[in-house]
Amino acid sequence: MPAIANALRKLNPWQKGKYLSYLSNLRLSALSYADPPLPPPITTHTAYGLLVLYALSYFVPFYLSSFTRPSPTLSRDAPSVIRARIRSVTLSCLACSAVTYVVISRAAGGDTTPLEALHLLGLWPLALWDSLRVLYLTALLFAGPLYSYLIVERGWADWVRLEPVVEIWEEWTTFRNIVAGPVTEEVLFRSASIPLTLLARCSPTEIVFLTPVIFGLAHVHHFYEFRLTHPGVPAAAALLRSAFQLAYTTLFGAYATFLFLRTGSLLAVCIVHAFCNCMGLPQVWGRVEPVQTSATFVPVLMAAEDVGEEAERQHPQHRAEVQRGKTSRPSIMWTITYYVLLVAGAVLWYKNLWVLSESDHALIPSSAFHTKEAPPS
Numbered sequence: 001m002p003a004i005a006n007a008l009r010k011l012n013p014w015q016k017g018k019y020l021s022y023l024s025n026l027r028l029s030a031l032s033y034a035d036p037p038l039p040p041p042i043t044t045h046t047a048y049g050l051l052v053l054y055a056l057s058y059f060v061p062f063y064l065s066s067f068t069r070p071s072p073t074l075s076r077d078a079p080s081v082i083r084a085r086i087r088s089v090t091l092s093c094l095a096c097s098a099v100t101y102v103v104i105s106r107a108a109g110g111d112t113t114p115l116e117a118l119h120l121l122g123l124w125p126l127a128l129w130d131s132l133r134v135l136y137l138t139a140l141l142f143a144g145p146l147y148s149y150l151i152v153e154r155g156w157a158d159w160v161r162l163e164p165v166v167e168i169w170e171e172w173t174t175f176r177n178i179v180a181g182p183v184t185e186e187v188l189f190r191s192a193s194i195p196l197t198l199l200a201r202c203s204p205t206e207i208v209f210l211t212p213v214i215f216g217l218a219h220v221h222h223f224y225e226f227r228l229t230h231p232g233v234p235a236a237a238a239l240l241r242s243a244f245q246l247a248y249t250t251l252f253g254a255y256a257t258f259l260f261l262r263t264g265s266l267l268a269v270c271i272v273h274a275f276c277n278c279m280g281l282p283q284v285w286g287r288v289e290p291v292q293t294s295a296t297f298v299p300v301l302m303a304a305e306d307v308g309e310e311a312e313r314q315h316p317q318h319r320a321e322v323q324r325g326k327t328s329r330p331s332i333m334w335t336i337t338y339y340v341l342l343v344a345g346a347v348l349w350y351k352n353l354w355v356l357s358e359s360d361h362a363l364i365p366s367s368a369f370h371t372k373e374a375p376p377s
Helices: 003-009 014-026 044-065 081-107 114-122 128-141 144-150 155-160 163-170 172-191 194-200 206-216 222-229 234-263 265-278 305-314 316-323 333-355 366-368
Strands: none
Touching: 014 265, 044 081, 044 172, 044 194, 081 114, 081 194, 081 206, 114 234, 128 144, 128 234, 128 265, 128 333, 144 155, 144 265, 144 333, 155 163, 172 206, 172 234, 172 265, 172 366, 194 206, 194 234, 206 234, 206 366, 222 234, 234 265
């Protein structure tokens, strides 16, 4: 592995020494944590004001057109709605990225080169090796669920037939959850947004833990859509569902922001986002066991928000047979192995968080994460 990494770095023109030299030149002085910088190119209020406008531009257009506006008879999962919304968010992402590019270009008196601006946007270099490293890091968190899907539920057989890949391009909901959603959200909430907070000279702690709140709040509109399509669900239950969604989207946003700062790669956070949507939320209670039925359906490629609804539909006939004692339950070792892997994976993730996210293309130096003070103003 180290040999491969070294070989890839030799081919990379943005080597660590060159990149740190670029920072020390103060062409974008607001990003320097080592030298006395000039006043911030933009204020904190301006940065967060733009972030809020970006978030609104992502989902408000959904309710301005009959093609994207949900109703009791038109679900957000309808193919026509998905296609129209993808077009809408794509335009929003392009517009927001263009605004951020202009702000970056003018940040140092117009002396910023296009490659420097593209790097702050996470578009260059692609950092494929760093992307694979953080994907492996994230997979450690899902060691248990990966075992459950690939081994217990025999998901490996699906991948041999490439069924999950085919599903992405044949099912609009899957394409939205695995491709369109992760890419557009990371473009807008990471690539277009994080450089603004860096120019405003926000501290890494503030960037990692505060900006994702806006990302989480941008998902609250699902409460309205859920109430439209599920009128029989009590309002309190729907509100609790939205609060839970706000919590885990904000938490994931913090993780994605951390990785974006550490790798400087939009590709890396898009891959991690897509992977997390594939896996959904890990099972943290109950037994894990293979389904012993001739009509086994193994759910794959679900977004996290769909996990609860899907779990309610899984194998009701088999569960009823088990309760009636018509079939013996599989060995408890399936469950023990799952939870051992789940805990071990979480421990390994924690121990390797800084090592596997280290990159020569980081937007801020590692030392900035370990200081309690914001960069000098």
